[in-house]
Amino acid sequence: MASLDLPMIWAGLLALAVFMYVLLDGFDLGVGILFPFAARDQDRDDMMNSVAPVWDGNETWLILGGGGLFAAFPKAYAAFMPAVYMPIGFMLTALIFRGVAFEFRFKASGSARRIWDQAFHWGSVVATFSQGLILGALVQGISLEDGRFSGGMFDWLTPFSFVTGCALVWGYALLGSTWLIIKTEGELLAWSRITALVSAVVVLLMIAVVSFWMPAIDVLAAERWGLRYPHIDWSRLLPLTPIPLLVGVAFWQLVRSVRRGHTYMPYLFSVALFLLGYVGLLVGIFPYIVPYGLTIHEAAAAPNSQALLLVGALVMLPLILGYTAYVYWVFRGKVSADASYH
């Protein structure tokens, strides 16, 4: 094991876990964001039924993200969590409300049902917005002294993090819309196509705003991207231009596949958009795990700790991906009444 760069492997695995979380829980949070805007109660039932069998597994990737950070990079976990104390709290309480709403809504009737509808919607919105705040707080940098958090309780709250919060809400709405294109029929399908197009346009704008803003507040990202305003360093920017160009291509293909009535393509191109945005962010903060005070190597757990869990991850992750795929296959196709509850 000595020759392996364990911290880098773990950074890669964690990046994968976070991305899996975004692309899976992203669509069920997105369905919650879109929830009250659907035309009929029947549509809302279908929307909820389309994610009810899988949301729990999706959310487990978030626990893997938190648990994996604790296990593989305890110093980063200890430094970062206090810095985002409040948005983490918002996210958790929101996830509580929307998580129980799945069960409670099916068991409630009349006005109580409306309450859990609201809990599902607002829980999804607040959880997503908080995740965007946390992302923004991470990207703009955390105040550390001797590797420990030394900032204030409101450091995370900036115009930049507010924008990343909004961006993520629209991003998950896009994933939710394209998921509904896969799972629904008739009027709800037509409606999902419209919400997919609207959110795709907003997401593209948001990607542009964050891309040009990030170098302005973050010296390292400015250097990486060659965007030290007003100076532009083309020798650095040019090799990275495939990323924004591919964003354009993915957006174009996304819009085209929605308009042509494809079933799976819109979701896959939305995932591609997310992947490109994600890579763009990582380019801006690598090799830091807590920008700009702790690098991946500085924050790493002891080698034997990382090695032990790596063995488990290498055995278990393919299994997890396998049976997750199986569960999705079991519930494949359009959501219908025979997938009724219990």
Added chain:
Amino acid sequence: MTDTLDMTLLARLQFAFTVSFHIIFPSFTIGLASYLAVLEGLWLKTKNEIFLNLYRFWVKIFAVSFGMGVVSGLVMSYQFGTNWSLFSEATGNVLGPLLGYEVLTAFFLEASFLGIMLFGWNKVGPRLHFASTVIVALGTLLSAFWILSANSWMHTPAGYELRDGIFYTTSWMEVIFNPSFPYRFSHMVLAAYLTTSLVVGAVGAYHLLKRTRLQAARVMMLMALPFIATVSIMQLVAGHEHGVNVHEYQPAKVAAMEGAWETREGAPLLLFALPDQEAEKNHLEIGIPKLASLVVTGSLDGELTGLKAWPVDERPPVAWVFWSFRVMVGLGMLMIGLGLVGVWLLWRGSLEQRRWFLRACIAMGPTGFIAVLAGWITAEVGRQPYTVYGLMRTADSVSPVTAEAVATSLIVFVFVYGIVFTAGMYYMLRLARRGPDERASTPPPDDNLRPPLGALLGRRRDETAEVKA
């Protein structure tokens, strides 16, 4: 300094509140998942609709409880970082992989196959559905394995080396199978099974009293009462063994459990006392001579070390430990009594005429949860003032965040959990009151029940006929 103290107290309060809320649901779902697997297995084997109806009934309650367990567990996995970052930093090398294994081997398994369990009836065949239920049950036990291993390590750390305030692992086997782990794990799993069977017994008794869902209620009682009798006695043995282990590794906790201030031979077992931390003595003691020494050391004249043997700042809050321990043991004794009387009444065939006993079953329904909470209070308050026993103090474990932030989030959690708990309890109780649907076109006559259920139920055949008419 004052701020650190306030912060520590608030962080402890928040942890105590959120973890107490959380443990209620796993205690129930661990047992219920296994019960569901048994029910579905019996249905597949006997094709008796009663087992299927019972499955469909309990799986709804399971879903509510599981959902609340998941969301409250998510809070726990982030709270280590938000409120206890210095603890996380110091123990991450050791505890991180254990929690990581819990997520990888248990959480994904449970969450993924729960979907099939709840929504897959028309999507997969009965055998695959049964396999999903078994997998979920297995997942709950695996989860208990890892989290209790991590918790036990904090009580009886082993296989580590401490350098510059950071723990490093020297032997994973010693870490995972640390000295108190086997005791704590078996004690907790038995507690979960016992808790669930008490709830099943209470719901069965309720319907026998109301004379509704009689067939299903009888099966529930037949399954629950002998189980309660057996497991509560096993729990007495397991609990005692655990206590002996605690005495070996955490004698100060045992001293607090027994309310023993002075070191003495032949210490009495106190039935009642009001421990006074400042005065270092008890008020209004009532006890049985020499019994504590016998229970803890195995000899009437065994020596029990008193709390005064430890400096004041290394003693746990005695009254909490003393009383929570008594609540747990007292309820355990009542459970044994309930189980034995229940089995006797079943044997005599007079269970349904003994309305007082059915009422007792209902009253005992929630006692599993109370005993679990009391037991955990004994364990966790009893190891104060340490997070990693003898090595890392609670006050040195908290995050560099303000007391205001912790107080605010604590208030929010209390508020949110209050709403969610109330609603969840309401829905679960409503489901329990409605009882299992009798979906079979006509309820099968008692003769269709295969032995041994048919044999036992046969004693009341006349009465059933009456009710059906």
